[in-house]
Amino acid sequence: MEPSPLTQVSRPDSFQPKIVRLYETLFREDEEEYDLSEGFWEEFFLHRPDGANLKRILGYLSPDELLQLQSHSQQLFLRAITRVKQGTAPSDEVALDTLTVFLDTALSKKYTNPSSDIISILAGLHDADAVMSDFVATLDTVIRNGRSLGVRMKAVRTTLSITAAAYHTGLPSYFTHRDLFPSLMKYIQDCQENDQILPGFFLLGLLVNYNKFEFQNPYRLRLDDFVNDGIIQKMTTCFGATCLSIRDAYVAVQDDMPEGWTLGSTLNYIGLGVLAPGSRPSTPVPASEEAKPLFAALPGTEVGILLSTYDFANANKLFCFNLVTLTSQKKGDPAPLSAFLSLTSYLFQHAHRSYRSTLYTYLSLFILQILVEDQILVKRLCSDESKGSIRLCRQRPPYLPVVKGDQVATSFILDIMIDGINHNLRRRLDVDFYILCLGIMLRILSYLSRAKVRIAFHWSELWRTLLSFVRFLSSYTNDVKALPRVSKMVDHLVNLLAFALSNGENFLPDAAAYDDLFYKLVETGDTLVKFRDAFGLSGQSGSSSIDTLINVSSHYHSLLQSDEKGKARSKNLSPREVSKVIKQGYDTLSIEAGDGLDRWEKFREADFKSFLKKIARAVVDDAKVLIDEK
Incomplete structure (x- = not known):
């Protein structure tokens, strides 16, 4: 019998997605002069993006190598803007996702001349203003009126990505030349879920803090007179839910719910829970050495929302009023203020574990000082209207007494300050932390005394x-x-x-x-x-x-x-x-x-300029990680 003309081809070990081959063509070093046809781009924006592989391919390129390929990177940038403008599915979403990864990776490289080199990669020095202004205008339009909320959120995330990645160059100034604040507020107004609000609220913090001590930042001025109660309540609710999520990550490492000193709880506490009668606890308390690296990785990246909350609280009395008075939307969940105070107590007990954690602890202190300085708000915080139950951290001794029943908010704030003083004693004392804690105590006691x-x-x-x-x-x-x-x-x-x-x-x-x-x-x-x-x-x-x-x-x-x-x-x-x-x-x-x-003197932002600049850098880093995680 004659052999069959059909021969079996060996199956490849793995199939490479077509979009990855297109990425490789786009950023291949020997293809600088390669003409990227209309067909190439048509196919490029039809395939589902592969962020991990795009980041990998870009990661192999040095800053100089990427500069040599600027004709291709400029085409990618311009073509993506055009697709976003057209608003046709799925290419507009592909373009936004691709831009998010491309900008985050390309802009994070260490260039010899960061501002000019980045402009060269994206638009070319001659067309920079026109192209970048068009890019920002396109994002602004999509954030406000994109064809779907999903597309609008991708535009917000792309804006967050470029703002974070290029925060220390002149690039974010294009977002101050064109005011995105109305579009961001319209976007938040239309959001139904906290996960949708988070990137917009997070982005606002970066825009407000961009060079705000060097020039009159337009976003900072916008916060002063913003009076849309509905949007403020959405942001406040999102803030509370985010605080709760971050706090729960600490509890997941070590469940510190206070309980009666039964035989079982005592054995669990000293690490002999296996001997306790009945079933083992669902979340065993880890040994301290096991817990240290887990605690050191906290708080989660979403904690950057504290910066936006601080800026609003410092500028806007209506925001502060809502933060203090807003109740929970879901039965069983704490109110936004309660969630914030609970998270703050966990931050205080773990502030020493990393400089990043310390910086976010300062943000919490700034917010608390602003609240207790307002005589209308502190009256509310001391009244029965503020009564509730708040879970305070009990992960490190000494422990505060367990209080049963509801308390007014200032009782919890004083407890948190006590915990802060007790848990951060060290020879290299964080003096500013203690000044803030003692100052908040004095403000509360002085109000109680005057009002009797x-x-x-x-x-x-x-x-x-x-x-x-x-x-x-x-x-x-x-x-x-x-x-x-x-x-x-x-x-x-x-x-x-x-x-x-x-x-x-x-x-x-x-x-x-x-x-x-x-x-x-x-x-x-x-x-x-x-x-x-x-x-x-x-x-x-x-x-x-x-x-x-x-x-x-x-x-x-x-x-x-x-x-x-x-x-x-x-x-x-x-x-x-x-x-x-x-x-x-x-x-x-x-x-x-x-x-x-x-x-006492009222809170002055200028007194903490160096802290706030360091905090902004920490939030920038967290924004980058947040985008990767999502």
């Missing part, structure tokens, strides 16, 4: 924390004293204690709570003197406050040693006897606290 509002709170924890901080500073004076702005932090600390001492009767719930503050001061007497001398407070701005604290401590110390007749008391007084002495001591006590202890 008494809130349910474990005040003894606050006094214990502040006086423990005094002990820490006294123990590590040599390490701390040389740090910048430490004198301001010390002044804040002693003024806060002196203010509580001289005004506690205006806001503490009962005499016992006030007595407790005096008792704790007596216990700290020797340390207060050591603290004063260590930081040279005699004759300094904080001398009046520290002298007040020491005088009160000395007054009671002498009363506890001998009675009014000069007879020595027992060294082993019961708590009730100590309390009785403290009450008797009020009659002979003179508290000469300085005036203006409750004065």
